[in-house]
Amino acid sequence: MARKKGRMSQEVNAGSMADIAFLLLIFFLVTTTIASDKGILNILPPKQDPNVPPPEIKLNERNIFNILVNANDQLLVEGEYRENTAGLSEDVKDFLLNFGNPDEEALALFNSLPQSLRNRAKRESSSSDHPMSGGAVVSIKTNRGTSYEVYLDVFDQVKKAYFEIYGERVGLSAEQYRTLTGKTPAEKELMDRGKEGIPMAISIAEPDKIGGN
Template structure:
């Protein structure tokens, strides 16, 4: 028998590899998880002295009850106006004594800047729906982001989310802090 030089036809190999490739493309996910990032307060040490009380004027209380109604600073609020209210509170343009104090802080790249001492306290009931909670969180975050955008445009000529320089981002973050406190849970009652 004559010795043949066997040559396997590798033409279909590419097709097989293509099939595998398409299979992986279909079954795997490339979606990037996104959401609202928050940092929880550290657990309270029972032996630690109670923290100094925060002045009434510096706290912006947003409460969502079990029927998803919003109470903003003791008055019935609305999700559509919450953003403006929050901005007004944090800005305190007229230096109203009922709105939060400001302090001057020397910030790198920004110089002397007024930083509001305002804190947003978000409280909810056990019966509050998650969707409403996220909607409110979103509005509060939007208010702060808008303030950051305004400041960034004024100082650097660009929107905050368009900034690329880490130092500038840090400066803006310091000037307009994301001061949202998710309160200790309390049972307001009514809900489940």
């Protein structure tokens, strides 16, 4: 008896293992969709309590960068008519970096900016006071008939202006800054340093009831 056992082959035939693995592999290859959760992030404002009147925020007209998009997808940027969004991010950047009427805090912020941004910063009193909160707001207003793509394009351009400023502050390109996730403390620190004092103030107004349903 013992002899018989000993004679039997102790190895499992593993030749077909590769075939089985191949079969599974092909199944997963076919069913896989490498999920791409990419997009443009937006934080909506908190909901309004009907019992509490909306807080009145007094902002000077010069501190608001108005972008209107009508139902024909035409743009009105700061009162000027435009066909498309080309160059919009540069204008937004100029607006954000304008120190028309800075207070002490804003001056400190100005001094902390890198040279390249400081060179860009203008001191026009007709434009925004300073880039800190309450100083510069970008307002996007659409009609109900505006196409989503154009709205997103405008939003994209405004975000681009912000990312370029943030990136430049920490010595990264806008692209590199955007890919920071804040997972590691070092990345988080970079992100915070880029954003510090310049909050992303993008206001999206309730659309007009024109051209929609």
